[in-house]
Amino acid sequence: MAGISSEALGKEPVGRLLVKQALPASIGILVMSLNVLIDTIFVGNWIGSIAIAAINVVLPVSFFIAALGMAIGIGGASIISRSLGAGNPEKALHTFGNQLVLTLAITLVLAVAGLGFADVLVPGFGGKGDIFDPAKTYYTIVMYGVPVHALCMMGNNVIRAEGKPKFAMVAMMIPSVGNLVLDYVFINLLGYGMQGAAWATTGSFFLCFAYMLWYFRSGNSELKIGAGHLTLKAGIVREIGALGFVTLARQAVVSVTYLFVNNILFRLGGEASVTVYAIIGRMLMFALFPVLGVTQGFLPIAGFNYGAGKYRRVVESITIAVKYAALLALLVFAFIMAFPDTIVRVFTTDAEILERAPGAMRWVFAATPVIALQLIGAAYFQAVGKAVPALLLTLTRQGFFFIPLILILPGLYGEKALWMSFPIADVLSTLVTGFYLFREIRLRLKPEIAAVEE
Template sequence: MQETTKDERLGSERLGKLMVSLAVPAVAAQLINVLYNIVDRIYIGHIQGYGDMALTGVGVTFPIIMLIAAFSAFAGMGGAPLASIQLGKHDYDRAELILGNSAGLLVIFSVVLTIGFSIFKTPVLYAFGASETTIQYAESYIGIYLLGTIFVQFAVGLNTFISGQGEARIAMLSVLIGAIINICLDPVFIFVFGMGVKGAALATIISQAVSAAWVIKFLTSKKSVIRLKAKNMRLKGDVVKHIGGLGISPFIMQSTESLVNITLNSGLQKYGGDLYVGTMSIMTSIMQLIVIPIQGITQGVQPIISYNYGAGNKSRVKGAIIRLIAVCFLATIVLAGIAVFAPGVYAEIFTNNDQLVKLTCQVMPIYFFGITIFGIQSACQSTFLALGQAKVSLFIALLRKVILLIPLAIILPKFMGVIGIYRAEPVADIISVLATSVLFVITVKKVLRNMGNNDMISADQGEDGGNNERLYN
């Protein structure tokens, strides 16, 4: 049947060729997606007269933006792997129910987040590291950005269900369309119309609205293997529970990124001042340039692992996992290596302030040292999600940022001064990669061994296969 051949190639096409065909568009989509914020910051940083302070102010809003993205990840990345597993079982009705409930969650999240942050944005921004000098720019940007929360939720959260059915090219185009519009509108609104940071925010929400429309149009069309239907958006307790069980891990990964930024910005403001907060604004953007391609690779390969796990194809699951780890590891070595050995290549993209560039180049090699091996953890984390290993995935999500990085960022500067904040990152990265590797070997070995059982017992469920059966059937 025509509708099933698209997803069935996840289980039949030559593995190397399939991984490239899915990962390349996914990487492109992730890189394009990061342009929404990166391009804004590049233009804002070059505004004559106040670009450096405006850039710092917009950087302070990053935790709010990450929290919004975290809720979209909760529903999207929690639901998409489950839907892919159902596709491997050829249970299309169940896959569509998961899609619909994820969309319903996104609507609820959008309303709550828009209202909540709009009311409390000023005290929240101060808590996130804004100063009397930068607060005006932070408020101007986020005040408009929040109006497009619903578009961000749909564009990011539902796009995972497009790539999850093997349509990586369509998923890439949904992001590409919005990015092109954003890049074109930014200079017009910021410089031609003289709107400054407000113009950057307006350009972003318009572009996200177009992306969201593209995603919804595809998921409701006959081209989609699973379709978004209004009747499936009514939330069902068991479905939401399973989406949440898997979605809590990517939610924590992204929301704690916000908490990390709050901690780092507050510490830098306390021990250094606005200029140091500015370095973190730049390095946060650079971190995206490094991590986002890795996320694209994992996003492209994840449906292959999930589909074949659902289909019980052990050798194909194992082959995809090994290739994923190798590629992610090599990618972070190259991308983070540039930040360590040639920091000026990145820093000068974002500002023409010589003092800010010089300081950023001094601290960047320290901050990014541990990221050189972070590809291993990203690959392992994605594999846990693809296999439905909610508990292990949740622990790994908490380990690096909540258990390690945030406490280190608070403790180290008490002894080392402001440089201790930058050193907290590599220490947390190296420890978490080592711990993740050990857990990965133990957990995945057990999951692959249990794939021989008809009930597909999960490592999370132990001998109680019943809970796992309800999750996947």
């Protein structure tokens, strides 16, 4: 599994390179998404539909803390890619060492705090009524593994920044496959119910962490850090924080979105509406895997070439990534529009859910063909180290448009208006991102290209 060396990011044809980077990322995201999907199917059929809603309530809390690892990983990965592109491996090593220290210290503190405030957080995110007890059971056990989950998320982005997408793919697949196997053992064979589902999730990330240790200690990684690299450097910490805050803010807004949507739906339609959203949320994770894979594959290519001053390759990578992602998004759209009833039947046999979920799913995915530009545009600014525009563009969909829409429209027009808020936010955020991305290409990248070629 030789992978791609970091130098190849600046030499190979961009189209071929993007496929090499995006395909393993897509497979990894697919397997991870299938894990969430099948996990939901197992829980729904072996425990009950209330268990699906319970897990959906817990996800934003545990994912937010684990997302700290992703934020530190992506923020540091941008620095590592640009440092390797600029021929500065020492900065890359210090960045990785600082990522390890920051991830472990912050997530341990937050995991302890999260366990201490479980009785406040679980109902606050919609775990009310019959949902509370199974949600708290799941939440408590999953929180034990959150620091390890965060380290895995951080390490995966570092592996990809090195130009080793196949190893990153395996790192994503291990917890997914492990979770499904442990689900079968703990829930179906041993009958542990919600506790079994939670221990399966937690145990799967310990398996992933063991793989990460092997990778970084073997000869596969270029990042061989020593004790000196673990000392926090203010400049690196600030840069990781500025770029990582983009990812963290996005996940924070996603968590707030879950809070609002779960509570609004519980008020409008009770546990059934929360379950509908849980099913649709799983499909959002699963169906968009190829588009997200292209976005992940694009990040190290754009970052490395920007750091190396190869601006024509940066523009080429933007153009090709948007085209590939748009085509894949169109295929996802066609699939969802054609088979929503069949999709919902996989999750549940509950007659009320079967009646309500397909129509809601069509609305949620209605603007899928346009999201490629929004995702690639926001990713570009993060890849090249421009934290402020990356942050603003990342927050446009969920923060600036979606949350205000769901706070206003459902109160006026009911539950259907909440589902309609999804495509409206997609279209508006894509328009804003497109404006800033094209302006960046016209005013920043093209003049740099012209200056180099004169």
